[in-house]
Amino acid sequence: MKLPAELGSLTDLKRRESKAFERSTYWSDQLDDAYEYFLPNRNLFEDSRAGQKKMDKIFDSTALEAIQQGASKLQENIAPIWSRWATLEPSNQVKLLLKNGQYNVSEEDIRSNLEEQSDIIFDYINRSNFATQFYEHALDLLIGTGTLRIDEDLDNNMPIIFTAIPQKGIAFEEGPYGNVETHWRRFKVKVRDLSRKWKGFKPSQEIAEKIKSHPEAEVDVSEGVVYLPKAKTYYGCLWVGKEDRISWMEDFGPSSPWVTGRYSKVAGEIRGRGPALQALPDVKSLNKAKEFSLQKAAIDLAGMYTATDDGVTNPYNISISPGVVIPVGSNNSSNPSIRRLDTGANLQLPQFVINDMQMAIKRSLFNDLRDPSGAVRSATEVAIESRELAKRIGSAFGRLQTEVLIPIIKRVASILTRRGLLQPLQLDGRDIEIKFTSPLARAQDSEDILNVQQAVQFVLQNAGPDQAKIGFKLEDFGTWVAEKAGMPAELVRSPMEKQQIIQAGAQVAQQGMDTGEPPMQGQTQV
Template sequence: MYERAYRIAIPNRNMYNNPVPGQRKNYNNYTSLGTQVVDRFVNHIQASLTPPFKRWVELKAGDSVPEEISDQLNKAYSDFTKVGFEMLDASNFNVAISESYYDLAVGTSCLLVSEGDDNAPFIFTAVPPEQVTLVEDGYGRVYMIFRKHKIEAALIKETWPTARLSAEMQRLINSNPLCDVEVLEVTYKVGKKYYYEVFNNSTQDKFVESVMSRSGWVITRLGKVPGEPYGRGPVIVALEDLQMYNKAKELMIRSAQMSTFGMYTVADSDIINPNTLVLSPGMMIPVSRNAGANGPSIAPLPGAGNLDMQQFMLADLQNDIKTIMMNDRMPPEIGAVRSATEYALRGQSRQIDVQSYFGRLQYEMVQPLWQNMLTIMYEKEVLGDIPPELITIDNMLLKVRVVSPLAKEQGIIDMQNTIQTIQTAQALAGLEAVNASYKMEDLPYILARDSGMTQDLLRTKEEREQFMAQAQQAAQMQQMAEMAGMSSAAA
């Protein structure tokens, strides 16, 4: 199923059937619609969730942490967020995540997070799903990952500096360093530890074995079905429509050829065998006669089919495909003039479609990605003196809050609902009842927090209380000064 999806929608990323580098992969594709809708899907997901060179998450203390402690932790987590994005922007993340989103459109993305050097602190690799085999535990979580791929012999020691090479492999590297060696990487979890092993797949020799505190893999699935370790993304959902659209385009091209060049019957005394007759543009078909009483010896063959109906069918298929791939946010350029309300409603509908994926993207992509990053940052000693349990994303002590455009839009909706509720309560019960029911003094802070404002601009609870006390003291002093002035004037 994945091979069919890649072949028709993302042919250049189709790694099935052992392709040769530089090989043409779009044979039998008569339309680029699949590539167009996937490109727009990837651009939309990246701009909504991980916009390049922008801060799209925020590390924060969990809700169970007391406010007095969380204020101190949030300052440290705010610094960690800054450092994380500086290191992220210095790496190849924006390139690799875009490639990974193409695989996610089919259903499963496999992103590998590796430790880099000082110039590129992280190295991200978008691994094709064709190379990966996933194994789930009883709760539907991926706990074992196999990757089989080829690597040049000369790069083995560079990729795995601690590799213990056999004498046979060392001779191979020395004699033919450019030959490809098929390796099998295995990553699995036992308890809280991750085990990593690398084998020479042809000889089954294990030359790397290590225990790690992180997996390194970020496996994300869309449209996951229980019991299946892989996802069924929007390309899989639209697969039949894409295939039908491609076939309809092929038939339209053949129909146009026949309409342009025509087909003809030619008088002949032989008998036609319909089992061997192949219709093609410009061909001449021998027949006994095509008119009575020794009529014309050559005549055009009447055409068949209705191009208008074909166009109608193609338009329906195209709309269905664009809807599935969330490409229908803009009305068609032809037809009646659309109102601004329709454009706004289409934009809201698009955001709702993306939010259906938001929970799984948060759980399977954002959190594992930042957990790998924090672990590497801790091992590089760029986080300072902090206990390792405080950089474990468990949503109790530490959580990752997404502040991308998609999450901000949801925050704005929550803000609008809050303001509308307060206004309704004030209209029905009055301002005094609102002040008695709601913590109005905390409203500006909560609205700023939910809108995604950076933590650097928000006061802590102690700072807010101190500011309010100073403001009240200043108001009292001003009131006393006014009263003194009035007394002196009366005297």
């Protein structure tokens, strides 16, 4: 297979891949520690066989529960299950052109069409395995870096397949502006699955013979999806083992099948650092403190004993258990042959330290906001909690929108458009914008609504309703609030419909003045 000229030669690709994995090894110890204490069952950084015990070093489960609840809360607030957490809207430039009459369609028609396209996109997302895989992706994000792969299947009913990719065996290359552009992956695949996993795979003679003779045999595979800046496209390539040939290539167009997000990032580093890494020192200390506490409890329960070397008592033949007779030289209370060693029994100080560290870990992973077993909270308390969460996750939410959520929508839209299931969308052009409607995004919009509400109330109380009508476009408040709240376009009146209602109200008022009768209750008076 011949590679595009912009990609270079296979030697160039192997050199880039090797350099990317060399940088990735710098993180191995850090990630090994993080996964060992937070997600031991997902820790692939230490060599182990399938089904091996990975919890033997864990003495406290606070970190395990905290990161799972944190991932659930992250998913609940940025990409809730079976909901439409984003919508497509005309851009501000399109709205301006519409206002100036440069289009033959109305804004309502455009919004209605985009609503339909949004429904199609999220219908396929919600019917796929997105919810389960995004949860695993969120677990990795809280460590620092999470990677999703979005593949296309032949089944029209379920054409999209999401896969949360473990961080072991994957490396990245950044673009000039700090975004992850190129992905490399090394892993093992059964030879019988090569042609199924990569459509158009062309095996070498050696691999073809192995497929026939040993289909269950595993081979090392190196896969890359490289961004070509001149062509503005993502190009996939693959080679098997140490072969000097490309066995598979594919042009993915402007959307990459790989989506990698970083919770937060330090300048000069490609991988991200999440709240779990910040809480890791507390987790290590807590685990050791809990281990010592359990050892102390075992000593207090079972006891430690001293035995006099009197030639009668043999400590190697003694078994301390109910109903056992122990031969001793003396039972004198002042000088017994066997005496229990006083080790003290004050566990209050260690328990205080343990409780303090447990709360710090829960706070780092957003587990301190609500107690599910507590009293039922009012809507106001829930709204305050959402705003508090928005403040704590706000900075990371902006990065996750850019690096995770928007690429997911772009990739899904690209697949559906290619399959003829969706109208072509220009997500990078001036025509369409993505507005997020997840609970966390709504919390930010709620702040805007609250600020406007306070401003209007202040003017009403201090200057009166006349000044409020003069100072604010009260007739546009309903539309603005509807946009902030994410209401469907069909429930919001268009400017023409609002004008018709105003005119009808004016006519009723005029008729009332002509007849000398006031307008009926419920009719608009202007």
